[in-house]
Amino acid sequence: MSSSRVGLRFFQNSRAAFRNASAPFRRQGAQSRRWQSAEAGEQQTIFQRLWNSPVGVKTVHFWAPVMKWGLVIAGISDFARPAEKLSLTQNAALTATGAIWTRWCLIITPRNVLLATVNFFLGCVGAVQVSRILMYRRSLNDGSSVEAAKDIEAEVVDAAKSVVEKTEKAVEKAIEKAA
Template sequence: MSARFGLRFGQQSARQVAYKPFRFRQQIFRRWQGTAANPAVEGAPAQPQSFFQRIWTSEVGVKTVHFWAPVMKWGVVLAGASDFLRPAEKLSLTQNAALMATGSIWTRWCFVIRPQNMLLAAVNFCLFLVGTVQVSRILTYRSSQKGSQTEALKSMEKDIVDSAKGIEKKAEAKL
């Protein structure tokens, strides 16, 4: 027999309390926390909401981390995009490959989680694009350097051979 406190939650059996200890608190907060789909006042007719009211009461609205995390992540995208002005030899391949990988992984994840967060998906896709552009710049630069290095080595080899032939002719002339 349960103790009687005069409140509804005090009359629950031990089994109900063991599985749902916060049920009473959830029922109270559910009344006060409304969303666009579930108005705060039960039984009230659904009134059309303005755009700003929908943004304010949305699951990914301005009051949630689902809004502010992508807003802050735009700083990472802008920092990566500001590196477009830097020469390719000063960029890090591993850093930009990491930006590209995290952008692609988290873009996919944004479509799997609930609530779907399109703002987060957009910022991660832009992060993937920035990483891809930078990685392609770095690889293009490195491949052009390899080509110019082989050409430089061939021209140095030719100069050395020519100077050696010149020295050989001078030595033969003296003998």
């Protein structure tokens, strides 16, 4: 049996399964069941409630959290990396993003609990990584948290200065081209 035959059979079987699952949505007479309320004597299945939900599978409110789990998984996989190879600014940004968006997802309408959950875990993973980095840097300075804080401050200042320099160079080039 060829592999194309197997693929065709899979396609036909999945199509039939989808048709059976979507049977309640087919037209019946002049009115579609899709627009009838559940109070009309028909209970919706879990699939129908998920499909018709304002944060259901048809919307970005579902797919954004699904894709964002990739960041959480990447952060968890970084637990195996040594702390000296982790970026403090990147993990601090992930922590802040997780904290801010967890709150925001519970305020917006429709309230998106799936996105709030993934952002909460993103913030937790970032906080764990930031604490690992800070503990590592503290151990380098013989337990002095003041010196570790000064090192972190110097790193942030250096990064900001390089951004300012790059921006100034880009502005100078833009002015030269315009002149």
